[in-house]
Amino acid sequence: xxxxxxxxxxxxxxxxxxxxxxSKKLKYKRVMLTTARMPDLGTTALHxxxxxxxxxxxxxxxxxxxxxxxxxIVDNYVEERDMKAEIDDFQPDLIGLYMHTPGYYVxxxxxxxxxxxxxxxxVIGGPHASLCPETIPDKVDYxxxxxxxxxMLELCRGANFPKLIDNAISGRIKKLDDMPFPNYDHFWGKxxxxxxxxxxxxxxxVFTMHTxxxxxxxxxxxxxxxxxxxxxxxxxxxxxxxxxxxxVDKYGVDGIYFREDLFTANHNRLREVCDLxxxxxxxxxxxxxxxxxxxxxxxxxxxxKSGCRGMYLGVESGDDEGLKKKKKDLDLNTMRQFFxxxxxxxxxxxxxxxxxxxxxxxxxxxATERFIEEIKPTTYDKFAYLxxxxxxxxxxxxxxxxxxxxxxxxxxxxxxxxxxxxxxxxKNDQRLYFLxxxxxFLNENRGFLSEEELANYRFPRMDESEISSVASSxxxxxxxxxxRIADAKIV
Numbered sequence: 001x002x003x004x005x006x007x008x009x010x011x012x013x014x015x016x017x018x019x020x021x022x023s024k025k026l027k028y029k030r031v032m033l034t035t036a037r038m039p040d041l042g043t044t045a046l047h048x049x050x051x052x053x054x055x056x057x058x059x060x061x062x063x064x065x066x067x068x069x070x071x072x073i074v075d076n077y078v079e080e081r082d083m084k085a086e087i088d089d090f091q092p093d094l095i096g097l098y099m100h101t102p103g104y105y106v107x108x109x110x111x112x113x114x115x116x117x118x119x120x121x122x123v124i125g126g127p128h129a130s131l132c133p134e135t136i137p138d139k140v141d142y143x144x145x146x147x148x149x150x151x152m153l154e155l156c157r158g159a160n161f162p163k164l165i166d167n168a169i170s171g172r173i174k175k176l177d178d179m180p181f182p183n184y185d186h187f188w189g190k191x192x193x194x195x196x197x198x199x200x201x202x203x204x205x206v207f208t209m210h211t212x213x214x215x216x217x218x219x220x221x222x223x224x225x226x227x228x229x230x231x232x233x234x235x236x237x238x239x240x241x242x243x244x245x246x247x248v249d250k251y252g253v254d255g256i257y258f259r260e261d262l263f264t265a266n267h268n269r270l271r272e273v274c275d276l277x278x279x280x281x282x283x284x285x286x287x288x289x290x291x292x293x294x295x296x297x298x299x300x301x302x303x304x305k306s307g308c309r310g311m312y313l314g315v316e317s318g319d320d321e322g323l324k325k326k327k328k329d330l331d332l333n334t335m336r337q338f339f340x341x342x343x344x345x346x347x348x349x350x351x352x353x354x355x356x357x358x359x360x361x362x363x364x365x366x367a368t369e370r371f372i373e374e375i376k377p378t379t380y381d382k383f384a385y386l387x388x389x390x391x392x393x394x395x396x397x398x399x400x401x402x403x404x405x406x407x408x409x410x411x412x413x414x415x416x417x418x419x420x421x422x423x424x425x426x427k428n429d430q431r432l433y434f435l436x437x438x439x440x441f442l443n444e445n446r447g448f449l450s451e452e453e454l455a456n457y458r459f460p461r462m463d464e465s466e467i468s469s470v471a472s473s474x475x476x477x478x479x480x481x482x483x484r485i486a487d488a489k490i491v
Contacts (some may be wrong), residue, residue, distance in 0.1 A: 026095035027158035034074040036107040045431040058182030063149040098126040104409030131389040138489030199310030200346040215261040226390035237272035258288035274306035285357035294340040308346040318371020322364035351377035356420035358384040384420035387412030
């Protein structure tokens with residue numbers, strides 16, 4: 001049976017941000033929020049995102065605008081911008097840069113550029129700031145760990161914060177329902193993915209929403225707990241649907257993608273969201289990121305009736321012992337029930353499998369391959385486990401020294417990862433190309449260069465003419481009665 005653990009809700013009264021503070025004299029009145037460009041082959045072998053708007057910055061922007069601060073969002077990730085022109089045009093008083101671990105090296109480039117272009121203080125936020133602040137250059141003025149809304153507002157008000165700011169200093173938001181809706185004018189009309197690509201849905205005006213923060217579970221390969229803690233906070237069902245109402249009325253949206261760590265953690269909230277959407281005078285399609293623990297057929301039916309057409313699910317293993325090792329708090333029978341009913345009602349599923357985690361056996365890997373065949377997700381991806389900072393498996397790799405390289409962004413490359421990449425990825429996949437370069441360089445230069453030089457080395461990009469596959473190795477299931485295509489070749 002599933003081991004159902006109590007969800008931890010933030011009840012710490014000392015960690016409250018008062019959203020109704022009357023306007024104070026502002027030190028900084030013009031804030032630029034930005035991102036680094038999409039990482040290239042010379043940084044990591046990770047699989048990158050699908051070009052959705054940076055909603056974390058959207059919420060920060062809305063919060064600052066509510067308090068009379070002018071904000072611009074410059075998203076280099078989706079379309080690299082001329083930062084000198086952007087700064088000359090907007091003249092920011094304060095700059096916030098979102099930084100994630102895969103984009104560590106390209107973010108360093110942007111930090112250097114920004115410090116040359118402007119004297120405006122620079123705040124680094126995002127997952128990497130929370131996980132690895134020690135890797136961020138000294139020239140940065142502030143590092144924000146955790147939620148960014150209150151940090152940015154209080155900096156604009158002249159708060160005397162230390163360089164490293166966490167939510168014990170700035171306060172964590174207790175009631176997310178008090179947050180203003182993100183201003184989609186920052187994003188709409190720009191070169192983002194506005195569809196449900198992975199679900200092959202006809203919706204063409206799909207907005208991304210975040211309705212919760214953190215995750216109540218402790219999967220060994222995931223570092224979310226280290227970013228947010230396990231205090232799971234969320235918008236109410238009423239607030240969620242009010243936001244959808246706003247997007248329908250103002251932008252004419254026909255789809256919503258709930259892109260967050262776990263939209264379906266609270267099944268009561270989920271039911272209420274469905275009921276409210278069913279009552280609406282409009283119809284809208286939606287998709288979400290979820291767990292395959294919804295075995296209540298009535299709930300899945302209700303989700304479909306309310307417009308749910310796709311779910312992104314981390315299955316991770318097709319072996320009960322493997323699931324226990326990964327601390328998924330799920331079992332195979334539970335997932336069989338879920339996928340059986342999802343397939344029956346026509347709910348598209350995108351299942352992911354994390355392979356090559358510490359302690360995973362060949363028998364467990366073989367069982368996973370069989371399980372994929374059995375549950376027949378609409379589409380799926382198999383990822384080789386890479387040691388991103390602060391997960392339990394990451395610490396295991398460090399303790400056992402079962403790795404061949406740690407880069408300057410603190411990503412750990414294990415021998416198992418290298419092996420699994422060869423098994424799972426096409427021979428022309430950019431990730432595999434990067435790893436081959438990496439191994440060759442390390443073998444040739446270890447003993448001749450310092451460990452710091454090795455960690456900071458940036459590999460040359462693969463020539464575009466040589467690239468025949470940039471996606472993952474799977475997406476193997478087609479629709480209707482078509483059969484599964486062959487697995488990627490083993491190199």
